[in-house]
Amino acid sequence: VAVYDALWVNAHLATMTSQGDAYGSIRDGALATHGGLIAWVGPRAALPSQPQELARTVIDAGGRWITPGLVDPHTHAVFGGERLRDFERRIGGEAYVAATGPERGIAHTVAMTRAASDAELYASARGRLEALIASGATTVEIKSGYGLDEETEIRMLRTARRLGRDLGVTVRTTYLGAHVVPPEFLERRAEYVTFVCETMLPRLARERLADAVDVFCDSIAFAPEEARRIFSAAAALGFPVKMHADQLGDCGGAELAADCGALSADHLEYASDAGIAALAAAGTVAVVLPGAFYYLREKRAPPIATLRACGVPIALASDCNPGTSPLASLTAAMNMACVLFGLTPHEALLATTRNAARALGLGDRGELRLGLRCDLALWDVASPAELCYWLGRRLCAGVVVAGSSRAAP
Numbered sequence: 001v002a003v004y005d006a007l008w009v010n011a012h013l014a015t016m017t018s019q020g021d022a023y024g025s026i027r028d029g030a031l032a033t034h035g036g037l038i039a040w041v042g043p044r045a046a047l048p049s050q051p052q053e054l055a056r057t058v059i060d061a062g063g064r065w066i067t068p069g070l071v072d073p074h075t076h077a078v079f080g081g082e083r084l085r086d087f088e089r090r091i092g093g094e095a096y097v098a099a100t101g102p103e104r105g106i107a108h109t110v111a112m113t114r115a116a117s118d119a120e121l122y123a124s125a126r127g128r129l130e131a132l133i134a135s136g137a138t139t140v141e142i143k144s145g146y147g148l149d150e151e152t153e154i155r156m157l158r159t160a161r162r163l164g165r166d167l168g169v170t171v172r173t174t175y176l177g178a179h180v181v182p183p184e185f186l187e188r189r190a191e192y193v194t195f196v197c198e199t200m201l202p203r204l205a206r207e208r209l210a211d212a213v214d215v216f217c218d219s220i221a222f223a224p225e226e227a228r229r230i231f232s233a234a235a236a237l238g239f240p241v242k243m244h245a246d247q248l249g250d251c252g253g254a255e256l257a258a259d260c261g262a263l264s265a266d267h268l269e270y271a272s273d274a275g276i277a278a279l280a281a282a283g284t285v286a287v288v289l290p291g292a293f294y295y296l297r298e299k300r301a302p303p304i305a306t307l308r309a310c311g312v313p314i315a316l317a318s319d320c321n322p323g324t325s326p327l328a329s330l331t332a333a334m335n336m337a338c339v340l341f342g343l344t345p346h347e348a349l350l351a352t353t354r355n356a357a358r359a360l361g362l363g364d365r366g367e368l369r370l371g372l373r374c375d376l377a378l379w380d381v382a383s384p385a386e387l388c389y390w391l392g393r394r395l396c397a398g399v400v401v402a403g404s405s406r407a408a409p
């Protein structure tokens with residue numbers, strides 16, 4: 001009598017647990033699923049009987065490596081239009097903060113997103129999500145923040161939810177109403193913060209459209225005291241919080257994120273030593289975003305050595321967005337994190353599995369371990385480090401979500 005729904009054999013496993021080598025490797029391993037969870041994992045030689053006697057379906061993984069399905073904990077993948085004009089101007093040497101005026105900056109994407117139909121938002125984001133899945137992702141966070149008015153923010157979050165259902169992966173939605181102050185509130189900032197706290201957050205809680213709340217805290221966005229007000233309102237409604245912190249300058253973002261018990265503080269290029277120490281004490285995950293650093297040709301990398309020294313878990317994300325990181329591949333992000341930030345390949349894989357799951361507050365995934373969700377990625381590589389070595393080459397042979405193989409997009 002078959003015990004398991006499916007069993008993968010002829011595979012090497014990077015379990016990303018703390019057992020064995022850095023990757024928790026099991027060469028010539030086997031992994032079984034039952035009811036969507038990992039029901040057995042270990043060396044093939046330790047299987048209690050023949051594979052065919054153990055599972056209804058036995059899958060020969062062809063000697064591939066299997067890792068936990070990758071987790072992208074920070075994207076802005078739903079938006080209207082693009083920002084080609086910004087891109088062309090910037091490669092001509094213009095600074096990011098100078099991007100204002102028609103067809104420029106976040107305000108342009110806000111206008112394009114408001115003007116886009118639901119079908120247009122869905123179709124363009126679907127292509128980006130398919131690309132992330134093709135790079136090994138089985139869990140993707142998607143933020144709102146390009147609508148800013150009530151109806152467009154709701155449409156963005158509904159689009160994200162629908163994408164998760166249709167593509168058969170986990171989509172976690174984050175409300176980023178505090179991305180920038182929308183044009184109609186430019187002279188009335190405090191009123192906009194009140195609208196976020198008193199109109200948007202209660203509605204999102206009622207309609208269960210957001211899994212977390214994010215604030216862009218920086219010189220061109222929201223001030224620390226505004227962020228604190230939004231986080232208090234979010235926490236009162238039971239939302240976990242996270243923050244775009246210290247990307248363009250040190251505004252005490254890391255300290256504030258830690259103080260508010262944020263799941264993650266993201267970017268952190270300019271975070272201070274005291275800010276990093278505060279993240280460590282609070283158990284807040286640092287999410288690094290090499291795509292934006294690369295596209296903006298920034299000079300200042302996040303303080304990886306200090307994060308390591310303080311023991312802050314480091315996660316990594318595509319930051320897929322039209323303005324500063326039109327990047328739709330987690331393996332490319334891993335390569336960039338190694339080349340630009342000096343992460344080791346092991347740190348980069350930990351940053352897209354265990355630590356990325358933690359950045360989303362998901363304790364049920366991110367490792368190949370008994371009882372966790374059976375979310376897997378299968379790879380055409382000879383070792384896990386090779387995932388970080390190639391740039392622009394498709395390495396993922398397919399993903400498995402809750403025990404079911406998902407056809408490659």
Ligand SMILES: [Zn+2]
Nearest residue numbers: 074076244319
């Ligand atoms: Zn972002």
